[in-house]
Amino acid sequence: MRITRNNIDDLNAVISVVIKPDDYQEAVEKALKVQAKKTKLPGYRPGTVPMAQIKRMYGKNLLLEEINKLLSDAVNNYIKQNEIEILGQPLPINDGNPYKWEIGEEFTFDYEIGLAPIVVTEFNASDSLINYEIKVDEETLASRIKNLRRSYGKMTQPEISMDGDVLLAEFTQLNTDGRVLENGLHLSSTLRLDIIAEAYKNQLINLKREDIIPSFDLVAAVADEVQLRKILKLDDANAIIPQSNFKITVKNINRLEESDLDINFYNKVFGEDAGVSTEDEFKTKITTELEAMMAQDADRKLAADFYKHGETKLNLKLPDDFLKRWLKTVNKDVSDEDLEKGYAEFATNLKWTLVENKIIADNKISINYQDVFSAAKQRLDAQFRMYSPTPIAEEQLAEYATQYLKESANASQVFNEVKSAKVFEHLKTVITLNKKQIDFKEFQKLG
Numbered sequence: 262m263r264i265t266r267n268n269i270d271d272l273n274a275v276i277s278v279v280i281k282p283d284d285y286q287e288a289v290e291k292a293l294k295v296q297a298k299k300t301k302l303p304g305y306r307p308g309t310v311p312m313a314q315i316k317r318m319y320g321k322n323l324l325l326e327e328i329n330k331l332l333s334d335a336v337n338n339y340i341k342q343n344e345i346e347i348l349g350q351p352l353p354i355n356d357g358n359p360y361k362w363e364i365g366e367e368f369t370f371d372y373e374i375g376l377a378p379i380v381v382t383e384f385n386a387s388d389s390l391i392n393y394e395i396k397v398d399e400e401t402l403a404s405r406i407k408n409l410r411r412s413y414g415k416m417t418q419p420e421i422s423m424d425g426d427v428l429l430a431e432f433t434q435l436n437t438d439g440r441v442l443e444n445g446l447h448l449s450s451t452l453r454l455d456i457i458a459e460a461y462k463n464q465l466i467n468l469k470r471e472d473i474i475p476s477f478d479l480v481a482a483v484a485d486e487v488q489l490r491k492i493l494k495l496d497d498a499n500a501i502i503p504q505s506n507f508k509i510t511v512k513n514i515n516r517l518e519e520s521d522l523d524i525n526f527y528n529k530v531f532g533e534d535a536g537v538s539t540e541d542e543f544k545t546k547i548t549t550e551l552e553a554m555m556a557q558d559a560d561r562k563l564a565a566d567f568y569k570h571g572e573t574k575l576n577l578k579l580p581d582d583f584l585k586r587w588l589k590t591v592n593k594d595v596s597d598e599d600l601e602k603g604y605a606e607f608a609t610n611l612k613w614t615l616v617e618n619k620i621i622a623d624n625k626i627s628i629n630y631q632d633v634f635s636a637a638k639q640r641l642d643a644q645f646r647m648y649s650p651t652p653i654a655e656e657q658l659a660e661y662a663t664q665y666l667k668e669s670a671n672a673s674q675v676f677n678e679v680k681s682a683k684v685f686e687h688l689k690t691v692i693t694l695n696k697k698q699i700d701f702k703e704f705q706k707l708g
Contacts, residue, residue: 262331264339272376272580276351278335280368285327289364292323321362332370346377348580348611349587375580375587380619384691388574390566392694393704395555397548401701405547410519413529422468422514428452429513432479432493435506439476446503449512450492457482474509555701562707564685567692568613577612584608617684624687632679633672637662640675 263279297315298308336351351372360366422428430452434445454465461482464474480502483489489502520526527537537543581604588600588607620626641661645653653661666672 262335264335266339266343266345272378272578273583274374274376275354276336276339276372276374278332278370278372280328280331280335280370282365282367285324285331286364288327289320289324292327293319296323316364320364324362324364328368336372340374345374348375348377349584350591352583352587352590373583375583377615378577378579380575380577380615382616382619382623383574384571384688386691386693388570388692389695390563390570390692392563392689392696393559393707394696394698395552395559395701395704396698397551397555398700398702401551402544402548405551406544407519409530409547410522410526411517413520413526414518415520417516417518419514419516420469422454422466422511423516424454424462424466425516426454427515428454428465428468428509428511429515431510431512433508433510434503435476435508437505439506441508442505445505446493446507448494450494451515452492452509453488456485456488458484468511468514470511470513472511476506477509479507480504551701555704558704560685562704563689563694564681567685567688568609571616572609572612575612575616577615579608579611581608584611617680620684620687621680626683626687628676628679628683632683633666633675634659634662636679636682637665637671637675641665 262281262284265277266274267277268274293312293315296319297310297312300310300315300318301307302310302314339345340347340351351374354371354373356371360368419426428451429449431447431449433447434442436442436445452465454462457465458481461478464477468474479492480489483492486502490496490500493502495502520529522540522543524538527535527543530543531537531546535546537546584607585600585604588604589595589597592600621628638658638661642653642658645658666675
């Protein structure tokens with residue numbers, strides 16, 4: 262067997278594999294003998310069918326199997342032994358050679374490969390980026406406190422409606438002259454005042470039970486079509502939304518009253534051992550938590566800025582045409598249009614993966630199972646806290662993390678997140694970070 266490599270340019274090459282009869286003949290002859298022992302034909306006892314007949318019946322298929330095996334091993338071993346860093350997988354070149362696929366033939370197969378670019382990481386103190394320190398503004402703090410008070414509040418049924426309430430009402434469809442539409446919609450449903458456009462909200466405020474709005478333009482008042490379908494209980498997404506007014510009869514008023522700022526509320530939010538007993542302590546605690554979350558937002562912004570900076574500075578090139586052909590091969594259902602739309606993001610992520618791998622290798626950054634395990638626990642703990650502020654016992658959390666990482670897709674995702682985090686932490690010690698304080702509202706405008 263002879264294997265050669267022809268470099269087309271710095272990013273593309275062709276591997277040629279020449280397979281001679283001596284490379285496969287012994288294995289094929291052995292496979293034919295095995296096949297002969299188990300072949301049954303009328304007039305012959307098992308194992309007595311002439312070899313010429315066996316070759317006519319099974320020779321080509323057995324030859325193809327052996328050739329495919331030789332090719333796969335040859336190409337993969339050649340790439341590994343010569344330490345060729347490829348992107349994607351080798352793609353066979355169909356040159357249209359009409360082989361007869363007979364034992365004794367010589368075969369030549371060509372594969373195109375995409376080569377990874379040479380990555381030279383030259384990040385140092387001359388690389389300068391802004392590291393934002395986000396401060397909680399009064400409006401953001403007040404919004405967070407309001408949401409918490411509503412989350413731990415109680416439902417009441419006031420006499421008169423006001424903005425933010427939920428009305429339980431009967432809806433009756435009207436025709437164009439304002440009379441009840443025969444065979445029109447008539448149903449009981451709920452109506453949240455917080456989704457009503459300001460121009461129509463006054464019609465729903467200061468109402469009492471059994472009050473009637475003779476004619477209300479519900480379609481104009483609720484801009485969100487999903488919410489409108491819920492109100493009118495139109496389950497089928499293709500059902501036509503009636504473009505007519507409705508008579509609304511109020512049957513009940515629900516209001517979520519905000520929890521009082523007292524010790525009971527503080528204990529519900531933080532637990533009795535948190536040591537929060539006054540409003541000032543509560544605000545301080547909320548501020549600290551918000552700024553911890555905002556620090557993560559600042560890190561994500563810094564990482565995004567660094568990726569953009571690194572892509573511009575390193576200016577890595579990829580074998581784009583090859584990669585598009587490879588992506589099309591492994592994703593046969595993707596359209597050419599979707600492939601073009603998604604390729605830029607794919608290429609950016611691939612370039613940064615190459616950079617991360619180089620930084621890890623150059624700086625001997627290690628990633629062990631404990632790193633991945635700890636990251637998985639943090640991820641699951643954050644998810645559980647979205648539904649309950651009470652932390653899960655460490656032993657149970659560890660058990661959940663173990664089960665979570667048994668799924669290869671989860672393990673791969675968490676591993677890549679840990680790798681990116683370690684590279685990012687390393688880079689923060691290499692480049693120059695210019696700290697800048699900024700309010701959360703202003704930070705949001707940065708995009």
